[in-house]
Amino acid sequence: xxxxxxxxxxxxxxxxxxxxxxxxxxxxxxxxxxxxxxxxxxxxxxxxxxxxxxxxxxxxxxxxxxxxxxxxxxxxxxxxxxxxxxxxxxxxxxxxxxxxxxxxxxxxxxxxxxxxxxxxxxxxxxxxxxxxxxxxxxxxxxxxxxxxxxxxxxxxxxxxxxxxxxxxxxxxxxxxxxxxxxxxxxxxxxxxxxxxxxxxxxxxxxxxxxxxxxxxxxxxxxxxxxxxxxxxxxxxxxxxxxxxxxxxxxxxxxxxxxxxxxxxxxxxxxxxxxxxxxxxxxxxxxxxxxxxxxxxxxxxxxxxxx
Amino acid sequence: xxxxxxxxxxxxxxxxxxxxxxxxxxxxxxxxxxxxxxxxxxxxxxxxxxxxxxxxxxxxxxxxxxxxxxxxxxxxxxxxxxxxxxxxxxxxxxxxxxxxxxxxxxxxxxxxxxxxxxxxxxxxxxxxxxxxxxxxxxxxxxxxxxxxxxxxxxxxxxxxxxxxxxxxxxxxxxxxxxxxxxxxxxxxxxxxxxxxxxxxxxxxxxxxxxxxxxxxxxxxxxxxxxxxxxxxxxxxxxxxxxxxxxxxxxxxxxxxxxxxxxxxxxxxxxxxxxxxxxxxxxxxxxxxxxxxxxxxxxxxxxxxxxxxxxxxxxxxxxxxxxxxxx
Numbered sequence: 001x002x003x004x005x006x007x008x009x010x011x012x013x014x015x016x017x018x019x020x021x022x023x024x025x026x027x028x029x030x031x032x033x034x035x036x037x038x039x040x041x042x043x044x045x046x047x048x049x050x051x052x053x054x055x056x057x058x059x060x061x062x063x064x065x066x067x068x069x070x071x072x073x074x075x076x077x078x079x080x081x082x083x084x085x086x087x088x089x090x091x092x093x094x095x096x097x098x099x100x101x102x103x104x105x106x107x108x109x110x111x112x113x114x115x116x117x118x119x120x121x122x123x124x125x126x127x128x129x130x131x132x133x134x135x136x137x138x139x140x141x142x143x144x145x146x147x148x149x150x151x152x153x154x155x156x157x158x159x160x161x162x163x164x165x166x167x168x169x170x171x172x173x174x175x176x177x178x179x180x181x182x183x184x185x186x187x188x189x190x191x192x193x194x195x196x197x198x199x200x201x202x203x204x205x206x207x208x209x210x211x212x213x214x215x216x217x218x219x220x221x222x223x224x225x226x227x228x229x230x231x232x233x234x235x236x237x238x239x240x241x242x243x244x245x246x247x248x249x250x251x252x253x254x255x256x257x258x259x260x261x262x263x264x265x266x267x268x269x270x271x272x273x274x275x276x277x278x279x280x281x282x283x284x285x286x287x288x289x290x291x292x293x294x295x296x297x298x299x300x301x302x303x304x305x306x
Numbered sequence: 307x308x309x310x311x312x313x314x315x316x317x318x319x320x321x322x323x324x325x326x327x328x329x330x331x332x333x334x335x336x337x338x339x340x341x342x343x344x345x346x347x348x349x350x351x352x353x354x355x356x357x358x359x360x361x362x363x364x365x366x367x368x369x370x371x372x373x374x375x376x377x378x379x380x381x382x383x384x385x386x387x388x389x390x391x392x393x394x395x396x397x398x399x400x401x402x403x404x405x406x407x408x409x410x411x412x413x414x415x416x417x418x419x420x421x422x423x424x425x426x427x428x429x430x431x432x433x434x435x436x437x438x439x440x441x442x443x444x445x446x447x448x449x450x451x452x453x454x455x456x457x458x459x460x461x462x463x464x465x466x467x468x469x470x471x472x473x474x475x476x477x478x479x480x481x482x483x484x485x486x487x488x489x490x491x492x493x494x495x496x497x498x499x500x501x502x503x504x505x506x507x508x509x510x511x512x513x514x515x516x517x518x519x520x521x522x523x524x525x526x527x528x529x530x531x532x533x534x535x536x537x538x539x540x541x542x543x544x545x546x547x548x549x550x551x552x553x554x555x556x557x558x559x560x561x562x563x564x565x566x567x568x569x570x571x572x573x574x575x576x577x578x579x580x581x582x583x584x585x586x587x588x589x590x591x592x593x594x595x596x597x598x599x600x601x602x603x604x605x606x607x608x609x610x611x612x613x614x615x616x617x618x619x620x621x622x623x624x625x626x627x628x629x630x631x632x
Contacts, residue, residue, distance in 0.1 A: 008439055034439050040469070045462030048428020049435050055417055056367055056433035056446075075459075079422045080429060087408040089401025090629040092418055124630050148632040 001031055003170060004059060007145055008035040010050055011063030011099070012043075019065035020101065021160045047073035047098065051081045051150070054096040059145055067100040067154065068114050081150040082125035096151075097144045102193070102244070103157040104280060105287060113280035117192070118243075118250035120152040121222040127151045127175055128221040132196035134164040136219055139173025147175060156194040156244070178225035180232070184214035187238040187301055190229055190255055192218040195242040195273075195292060202297035211305060221251060229255060230262050239270040240304060242297050247274040271304050273297060310518075312591055316600065318360055318517055319586065322352040322579050323604035325376040328385070331608050332392065333553040343394055343405030346421075348376035350515075350547040353578035354479050355380040357520025358447060358540070361528045362415065367433040367446040369426040370419030372407045373479075373546075377419065377449055383411030389611035395618035402621040403629060423484075424450060424457030427476070431463045434474035434536070445473040445531040453484025455498055464537070468505040473531035475524070476502070476539040479514060485550045486564055502539035514542030515578040518585075545573035 001007045008031075013019020015028050015038045028036040039046045043064065050062035064070045070077070081094045104113035121128045127149055131137040137155060144151035181196065182203045191199040196217035203213040214232050218225065233239050239259060241252040252272035259270065273292050281290055329349040335341040348355065355376035359368065362381070370377040378388055383399060391398030392406050400408050407421045417433060420426050430448035437444040454460055455478065467474045478498050482489050489496055502509035508530060510523040520542055527538035547570065549555035555563040586592040 005440075040466065042462035042466060044459045045428040045431060045466055048425070048459065048463075049432035049466070052369070052429030052432020052446075053436040053439075054432070055429060056436040058436045058439065060432070075422060075425055076428055079425055080420060084418070085632050086629045087400060087404040087420075088410045088418060088629075089398070089403040090632070091400060091410050092412055093632045127631070 001027065001035065006057060007059045007061065008037065008053070009061045009063065010037040010039060010046060011065070012039055012041060012069070013065045014038050014063060020063060021157065043069050043072035044075060048076035048080065050096050050098070051076045051094055054094045055084065055092060059095050061097040061099060061145060063099040063101070065101055066103045066112055067116050068111050070098070070100045070116070077120070077126070077150070078123050082123045084125070085149065086125060093148045094150050095148050097141070097153050098150060099153040099155075101155055101157055105158070105291065107282045107284060107287065108280070109282040110279035115154070115244045117152070117154050117221050118245045118254070121251070121254070125150065126222065128154065129175055129219065130154050130193040130221055131219060132159065132193050132217050134162060135166050136173050136179070138166050139171055140175070140219065142170055143172040143175050146172065151175070154193070158194045159197060162197065173219065176220050176223045176225060178228040179217045179219055180228070181215040181217050182213065184212035185236060186212045186305060187240060188214050188216060188232040188236045189240050189242060189297065189301070190216045190218065191242040192221060192251065193244055195244050195297070198292075198294035199242055199297055201294040202301065205294065205298050206301055209302060211301060213301060224254065224258065226258050229258060230264065233259050233264050237265070237267040238304060239266060240297070240301055241270065241272040241274075242292065243272070243274045244292070245274060246277050247272065248277050250274060268304055271300055273300050315586060315591055318356050318521070319579070319582055319597070320600050320604060321356040321360070321380050322517065322582065323601050324385070324607060325352045325355060325379050326579060327601070327604040327608040328375055328379060329548070331612060336552055341392055343392060343407070344372070344551045345375070345392065345406045346373040346551050347546065347548040347553065348373055350573065350577070351479055351481065351544045352376060353517035353520050353582070354477070354514045354542045354544055357517045358477055358524040360521055361524040362445070362447065364413070364415050365444050366415050367417050367430065367444065368415055368449070369417055369430040369433070369446070370409070370449050371423070371426065371451065372419070372421035373451070374409055374419035374449070375406070378409040378411060378416050381411060381416040382414040383409065383416050385607050385611040386614045387411070389608075389615040390618050393615035393618070394620065395615055396621045397614070397618040401629070424454040424459045426450075427454065427460050427463045431467055431472065431474055434467065434472040435470075438470065438472050443532045445475060445528055445536070447475045447477055449477050449479060451484065452478065452480040452482065452489050452498060453487070453492070454478070455501060456484070456492055461501070464502065464505045464507060464539070467537040468507050471534055472537055473534070474537040475527045475531060476537065478539070478541045479544055480541055481544050481546045483550070483565065486555070486562070499539060499541035507537050507539050509539040509541070511541045512543070514544030515576045515581065517578055517582050545570070547574070
């Protein structure tokens with residue numbers, strides 16, 4: 001925002017940590033209410049406005065404090081933003097970042113829980129990024145803002161307490177490039193967002209059981225870094241996918257399609273860990289059965305290798 | 307009365323003729339199947355586009371709908387590029403990727419058009435917001451029909467535009483029908499301009515077939531917006547002569563236009579072009595010979611554009627995925 005006057009932030013709760021954590025801390029004071037716009041509850045029009053402002057020369061960042069609220073904005077995101085460059089024959093483009101925060105658990109239930117990255121990844125014309133580290137959160141947000149296309153930036157509230165030093169200067173993490181978090185020989189774990197962080201922890205834990213796990217943190221869902229996935233899968237011959245979306249018709253299905261099309265020979269059938277095809281429950285007893293964490297990855301890997 | 311210059315009045319009339327000639331010239335190609343992209347013809351509504359857009363500059367933003375041939379022409383988009391797009395050629399303004407419902411001439415401020423009813427209203431809101439953030443005097447205009455008054459996004463946009471005094475002009479072209487639905491089956495009041503009142507938005511309700519009345523309302527609306535006192539809302543009462551889509555609403559050979567023929571006859575008597583021409587001749591601003599010259603000029607331009615479109619190549623299928631991302 002300091003480097004480029006055309007960048008502005010709009011969305012519900014940008015001035016409240018209750019909505020966006022500390023992600024917009026101090027921005028209003030520094031840049032003023034014209035460029036840090038806290039909005040009424042009008043997701044359709046506010047997202048459409050971000051899209052329209054981007055068409056009219058701004059670099060807009062529209063934030064939805066919960067992915068669940070983005071559903072009101074599907075029309076401007078998909079029908080307008082995603083299609084705009086194509087249906088104008090390249091004569092118009094939409095440099096907008098559509099930032100959705102996955103915010104779940106705590107017995108919040110079905111409408112305060114959804115992770116819809118696969119839904120957006122399915123749409124031609126959209127890019128979808130999901131950082132799992134503080135370094136990538138900054139780098140991917142910068143890359144997303146600079147990208148001339150609409151980018152869905154989806155981060156996870158369960159990562160908001162993670163702290164690390166990041167460079168003060170502006171830097172980019174390239175969109176479309178996965179990160180190898182650990183090198184291994186026994187199995188490839190492909191994961192994204194919160195589960196990428198959990199996979200890193202799981203890989204550490206798995207060393208105790210003499211299992212050498214290679215963790216591929218996707219960072220970008222669309223375009224998928226197929227080369228990184230295939231390289232690792234060929235190397236280890238075993239694959240586990242850990243995704244925070246629902247099991248069916250999602251990221252894990254796409255990755256399995258990619259490795260199947262490439263004809264990779266596996267030592268054991270690939271396994272996917274994802275949410276069951278079920279809305280998020282409230283009660284903590286059900287949440288424990290529903291959500292996936294590092295321990296589940298460890299268990300699944302051990303089972304695959306036994 | 308207003309003392310408009312002849313040059314201004316002639317330009318208004320020429321715009322209307324260009325739109326009329328364009329829409330009329332598409333009837334045969336559509337009926338023959340040569341033009342396939344769904345054309346929602348603007349015939350009969352010319353005064354709205356001409357009157358409103360005469361108040362805008364190239365730097366002002368227009369967002370349109372499925373029925374935007376008139377908006378595109380009035381805003382200064384090239385006739386050849388438009389026809390080529392309607393014929394879905396590579397030389398079209400959207401390189402044959404958009405068709406009739408996605409005309410664009412961004413260098414002239416015709417930022418785009420799209421058929422999702424009400425979908426471009428928030429986009430226009432955003433363009434107005436961008437002008438506001440940059441401290442400019444540019445205004446944005448959102449065109450939509452009576453049907454769009456059923457969409458929630460319109461009210462969200464009015465509320466926010468009013469809250470922030472954004473330079474956005476809402477232009478409702480009320481032609482009494484939302485596809486096949488008469489207005490009285492969509493809402494319990496035929497007065498659409500009243501929807502602006504709860505938001506304290508200055509509104510006008512004008513005879514949309516009187517180009518000078520449209521112009522006067524739009525001029526005031528634009529001045530309001532440039533002074534930072536926007537938004538504004540103009541309801542233009544008008545009528546489309548042709549079908550919702552195509553020259554005639556016929557589905558599988560069955561004529562499905564539910565509008566009473568007597569109604570169309572009544573509106574034809576209020577034709578915006580004929581009325582304006584009678585006015586200009588009566589006021590001795592233009593001679594009938596000059597009027598005919600203007601019409602022929604429009605006719606020639608359209609004929610040239612269609613010839614250009616017919617000669618142009620269709621997009622190469624090898625480039626199917628070329629514009630997915632920039």
